Amino acid sequence: MHSLYGDHLLQRLQQETEGALHQRLFRCLRSAIVEGVLPPHSRLPASRDLARELAVSRNTVLNAYEHLLAEGYVQARTGSGTWVAGTLPDSCLNAGGKPLPAPEVPFSPVKLSARGTALLGYASASPHQWGAFVPGVPDVTAFPHAQFSRIQARLNRQPEVNRLTYSSAGGCEALRAALADYLRVARSVRCEADQILITEGIHQAVDLVSRLLCDNGDRVWIEEPGYWGTRNLLRINGLKPVPMRVDEEGIVPVNDRLAPRLVFVTPSHQYPLGAHLSLARRRQLLALARQHGSWIVEDDYDSEFRFSGQPFPALQGLEPDAPVIYMGTFSKTLYPALRIGYLVVPKALVHPLRIAAAELYRGGHLLIQRALAEFIREGHYVAHIRRMRLLYGKRRAFLIGLIQRYLGESFIREFNHDAGLHLVLNLPERCDDVSIAASALRRGVKVRALSQYYMQGQTRRGLLLGFACVEEKNMLPAFNTLRQILTEYGITHTGNLA
Template sequence: MQGAIAEGIFPRGSRLPATRDLARELSVSRNTVLTVYEHLMSQGYVMARTGSGTWIAETLPDSCLHSPRSTVVSEPTVSKPAALSKRGATLLGHANASPYQWGAFVPGAPDVRQFPHKLFSQIQSRLNREPDIERLIYSSNGGCPQLRQALAEYLSVARSVRADASQIIITEGVHQAVDLVTRVLCDAGDTVWIEEPGYWGTRNLLRINGLKIQAKAVDEQGIIPDLPPRSKAPKMIFVTPSHQYPLGVHLSLERRRQLLDLARRHKCWLVEDDYDSEFRFSGQPFPSLQGFEPDAPVIYMGTFSKTLYPALRLGYLVVPASLAQPLRVAAAELYRGGHLLIQRALAEFIQKGHYMAHIRRMRKLYSQRRRFMTGLIERYLGAAFMPAFSHEAGLHLVLNLPAGCDDVAIAALALRRGVKVRPLSQYYMHPQERRGLLLGYACVDERQCQDAFGILKACLSDALGIIRPEI
């Protein structure tokens, strides 16, 4: 045991087993174990704490630190790479999730400091004191009934969504929602369309589920839904019609009709990702594609990650009535729904008007921060760097860069200097000439924004030779 302590097998400050338990485990007399413990205590390896047992000393005797065992220099162990499946290797080979999720200028990060945490905690505490049994077991009905009802009412008013509570399934965010609908409604090898550029997270989930991905170009009217003659129709089309990610364009009325007509003729599903439509800063939010026509072949996805905070891990699906039961059963089988206590608290938060009040406050704040950011771009970089699509919405904008420049290298340089931006080229599936940087402005106040923008401008100067007045 002395050697095990010296080698760190028993960590310093850890508790040793009770003498009676250790004697039983080793099939020796308890007196033998007591003798060993007393010997270790006399040498300073362990100490007894009244009422709490025997513990390994935080500081070991010098003889232990310089024992022959500890002076042997062994060759460093080189671990062999773990054998991964082809699917696992593909997933890791395309992994793009950033370890940086906060600060200037992380795209898509809401200002989580502004959420009314105290109010939400009070609701949770009251509900948690005497929780119903139904909220402490697995969920097999698509999530908390009160939250599904609250969402049905909210989405009808705010997003013109046509659905009742039975058509809503609560998920742990958009990633789980995409995984669920593709597993249930697609087979490996089926063709799906995505926007080009588009969200890499969706693209990776489709890839890992064995689907054939076709990237369809986006212009100033949104996705271009062209289906050449004799081409195979897609099984699903993934779109962000209210605020295209990442370019920010709005899907035009004509394109909406084209998509819906294509989906009806070829019996495919439109999957509408409505990730941040609440944050439109001029005019009314655009209505959902799902509510554009009665019985539209649209699966609608939403999330609370942008409106509240990402760690909440709550999103939702609104599905046609014919899909509600199969997708509920599949969700329970695949993921075993939970978090019903926090779902119930969120339902009350919505029903009592706190959710809409929070969105109104954040809409005003993010609008101010966006104006401040665009003002810096115009003043210190010039009109050529302004976003190509200037829709006043969302939590980020795209800083234009000269075609063909290395936006990946510029983003890496900015990161080394403490500013976190995303290169636009990484959102394309196929190589493009268009270059840019995604700048998130939602989670930085004006002082932080100005300081970080000064660093970014210096990076652009070094990379592109831009000469502008100092900030």
């Protein structure tokens, strides 16, 4: 059985064709040392073992090792083999004592596809996903990791074979069953376990639905403003996002002869403004979808975190056999890197979506899905949400207090903010919120500009402030930095932002 070093040398020997075999092996070993494949102070394979792996004589290996020793690349230690020297010979170093750089290869621009170019042009994902005031990120340090690890360890001792191979069933059966029970009670969703498909988050769910239900050029209604991730996925899949205005009652539907194929909405907590979709608008959307054969895609991304009043039930459960595809995720309730989301689909779509998901993505992660099912069944999931709701409620109230005290009531967005993991900080209409967000980032405060969530030119100005992942003791200094930046842009405590 070959070692990694043996495999590497076998590949390099195929490229070395000049000179005797021991000379070729010496050059391959020297290159491996200079390039760091064989790092300083590492032990070279025993000559007998390496000879067997390379199918050469032991003398060939010994000759190569002796050459390395003579030039100072290795050191021989009596009774313990041959080791790479801690300092490379001067012949392969530059004046600074570092290995000579590899010769530069002329840069040749890569030609991307039109779709690939568009994808990069629309890319908006931030590399900054923790700290004050990253929106939409839960406090991942508060998750009961030890408890979850114990469940995983117990299940992983003797894992079932069907959890270790490919999955075409739409995810772990136990997780789908646990989710169905939870969603029926917590969100008034009408579903059975076989209507649930497990996905790797909302993005994969959007990709799957848009690929299977839409053709190139199909119109898709999205909220304006709305989540950039959904908008970009739709564009990349060749669809035409149509921005629909949002007011205090949520998305504003219109009677249009060009009916949408899909309608993407966040009815329980509109993202990013925070409005709740009124009952009248819900019925209007359902009637429109039935009339035109459209599908409503309900993104219920953070409905578990409501801090006052009664929770709003899911749009999907409002009417029997509603033309609604319900999307959910554990990214907000547990932690984003878990990469587990789910779809609840009408029965007519279960079979085609399940087959398409298996073809496109090859489902997996069944062991962690099974552990998550146990986590839900044993009551830990609901208990964790309850704890986080209290924690986030306190942090939200603290942030609102800072805004009211140091900036003023007019800086709080007029739409409902009694839910979710972020607030929208109002800014004057003519200010450059993108520039303000960039200035804040340079000083370690991570906010997002509200105007970037709009497709069209008429945009509101503001900043999204996430409070879930910021302890109160860290919130005040970050807020003071942000307030100083606003002052530098001429934005101060005022009762009127116009």
